[in-house]
Amino acid sequence: MATLSILIVLHDFALGGTERIAVRLAEAWARRGVAVTIFAGSDAGPLQTLAGDAVEIVLASPPIPRVRGSRIQLARAVRRFVELPKFDVVFIPGNFHWPVAAALAGTDIPVVAQVSAALDKPQRGRLRQWAFERRMRYLLRRVQAVVALSDIARDQADRILRRRVTTTIALPALGDDAPPPMPIPDTLMPIVLAAGRLVPEKGFARLIDAFARLPQDTARLVIVGEGPEAEALARQSESLGIADRVELAGYVTDIRPRLDAARLVVLASEFEGYPAVLVEALAAGRPVVATDCTPATRLLDTPSAGLVVPLNDSESLARAIATMLAQAPPDPEALAALVDHHRIGSVARAYLDVFERVRS
Numbered sequence: 001m002a003t004l005s006i007l008i009v010l011h012d013f014a015l016g017g018t019e020r021i022a023v024r025l026a027e028a029w030a031r032r033g034v035a036v037t038i039f040a041g042s043d044a045g046p047l048q049t050l051a052g053d054a055v056e057i058v059l060a061s062p063p064i065p066r067v068r069g070s071r072i073q074l075a076r077a078v079r080r081f082v083e084l085p086k087f088d089v090v091f092i093p094g095n096f097h098w099p100v101a102a103a104l105a106g107t108d109i110p111v112v113a114q115v116s117a118a119l120d121k122p123q124r125g126r127l128r129q130w131a132f133e134r135r136m137r138y139l140l141r142r143v144q145a146v147v148a149l150s151d152i153a154r155d156q157a158d159r160i161l162r163r164r165v166t167t168t169i170a171l172p173a174l175g176d177d178a179p180p181p182m183p184i185p186d187t188l189m190p191i192v193l194a195a196g197r198l199v200p201e202k203g204f205a206r207l208i209d210a211f212a213r214l215p216q217d218t219a220r221l222v223i224v225g226e227g228p229e230a231e232a233l234a235r236q237s238e239s240l241g242i243a244d245r246v247e248l249a250g251y252v253t254d255i256r257p258r259l260d261a262a263r264l265v266v267l268a269s270e271f272e273g274y275p276a277v278l279v280e281a282l283a284a285g286r287p288v289v290a291t292d293c294t295p296a297t298r299l300l301d302t303p304s305a306g307l308v309v310p311l312n313d314s315e316s317l318a319r320a321i322a323t324m325l326a327q328a329p330p331d332p333e334a335l336a337a338l339v340d341h342h343r344i345g346s347v348a349r350a351y352l353d354v355f356e357r358v359r360s
Contacts, residue, residue, distance in 0.1 A: 004355060005035040007087040007109075009078050009100045011066055013045035015197070015226075015251065017276055018094030018116045021172055023050045025093075028172075028348035030054035039081055041065070041074045071096070075103035082109055089355045095273075098139040105142035110358040112351075113140055115148045115166070117273040118294070119156040133160045144358040147351065149274035150295035167354055171296075172347035173279035174339065181285025181332035182260045190263035190325060192219045193286075195255055195277045198227030198248075203268030203291060205229070205236060210268075210317035212240040219245075219325060224258055226251045259284035264324050269293040270311060282339045285332020289320045299338055304330035 008026055010019055023038070027050060030036045037056045040048075041064030051057060060077045064070050078100050082090065090109050092101045094116035101113045124132060137160060140146065146166040148154040157166040185191075192211070196202040204223055211221045223233070223246070230248060237246040252258060255277070259265070265281035265288045272294035281288050282299060288306035290297050300306040307324060309316040 003088075004352070004359070005086065005088045006037070006355060007082065007090045008036065008038045009074070009090065009092055009097055010038060010040045011064070011071065011074055011097065012040055012042045013047040014066075015045060015047065016096075017273075018096060018114075019045065019047050020050070021116075021276070022091070022093035023047050023055075024344060025172060025348055025351060026055045027052040028344050029352065032348070032352070034352065037085075037087070039078055041070065041077065071099045075100045079103045079107075082107060088359045091351075091355075092143075098136070101143050102139040102141070110144040110355075111142065112145045112147060112354060112358060113143045115146060115153050115157050115273070118271045119153060119160065121271050123270065136160050137162070145354050147354065150298075152295040153273070167350075169350045169354070170342045170347050171274045171276060171279060172342060172344040173276040174283050174343045176343050176345040178283060178343070179256070181283070181336045184263055184285065184329040184332060185261060186329075187263075189217070190219045191261055192221050192264050192266055192321060192325075193224065193258055193262035193281075194221070194266045194268065195224040195258070196269070196275075198223075198225050198229040198233060200229060201270045203270055203293075204233055206312070206314050206317065207266055207268040208233060208236050208240065208242070208246060210314040210321065211246065212242050213315065213318040214322055216245070218322065219263070220247065221245060222247045222249055222258065222262070224249045224252055224255060255280060256284060259286055262286055263329070264289065264321065266317075266321060267291065267293070268317060272296070279339045279342045282335045283342070285330075285335045287324055287330055287335065289317065289324055291317070302334075302338060305335055305338060 026036045039058045041060045064073045090111045092113040094114055101111050104111050146157050147169050148157050148166050149171045151168050154166045154168045158164050237243040265286050267278055267290040274296045278296050290308055291311050292308050297308045307320040309320045
């Protein structure tokens with residue numbers, strides 16, 4: 001395996017799920033003796049340190065900040081870069097970076113692209129969905145393999161690309177040394193936890209609206225994350241008279257202490273690819289109430305694991321939160337066992353198997 005050389009392309013090291021997973025995979029592959037290089041448009045963002053010392057990081061010169069059209073600039077820079085060194089495979093993490101795959105079409109280097117976000121969104125409507133699928137076929141027309149995070153996404157990708165090229169590999173949301181789950185706290189005012197970037201599609205406004213429908217002494221709501229909606233969410237909490245029960249905690253480097261303190265986790269998004277927070281919540285032994293926004297909600301088929309509610313329905317969300325809080329706490333060990341296959345060691349190995357296959 002030491003002879004394998006992987007190039008990963010990132011626009012930067014921003015606080016995104018795609019970037020975090022790609023950098024953590026790079027570090028895991030490098031620990032296995034694989035030569036890993038990350039080519040990034042810029043060093044913006046805090047995630048670069050997760051790569052460790054064994055991963056080579058090359059930055060575009062001049063830097064390519066995220067602006068309109070910058071992905072095309074990044075793709076051209078990568079095309080020039082791969083003409084110099086020799087890599088066995090190029091890994092394109094997430095839908096956002098697909099234009100790079102198109103730029104590498106026609107080169108001799110095998111390309112593996114990852115599907116990280118939802119491929120079929122009802123919110124798009126038929127015309128926009130048709131345009132999305134047409135663009136996806138164009139951008140990924142020459143890739144040797146595609147990795148999806150669920151069997152549903154795998155089947156959707158193969159249908160859109162009109163060829164069987166996709167492999168399902170679990171989201172590597174958990175470290176191999178992740179601690180075992182802690183007992184659920186028995187407190188008079190339990191904590192309901194939500195986490196993610198504070199943007200409209202994450203559904204935090206709807207979550208706050210649902211939370212306001214609960215009796216005053218039901219729970220506290222803690223939202224972890226940062227983003228442009230922070231002030232609007234704070235104003236909403238004040239206008240609904242629940243500001244004293246809602247905490248906007250900002251960004252945290254490690255969500256696990258927050259999960260340990262929580263009684264319940266809520267995912268209120270309008271759409272998701274395969275959200276890490278759902279996996280992390282179950283690994284910490286915490287049940288989840290989720291909107292029907294992602295194939296990952298199949299992890300909640302076990303009754304004690306949580307509930308799935310319709311999209312755009314604050315009343316159903318509030319009822320589900322109240323139902324879960326009224327039930328006896330589930331067995332944390334049983335919930336953690338549901339996501340054991342998401343540990344990064346086995347996931348990193350599965351990716352390397354795909355890379356070896358396309359190389360040969």
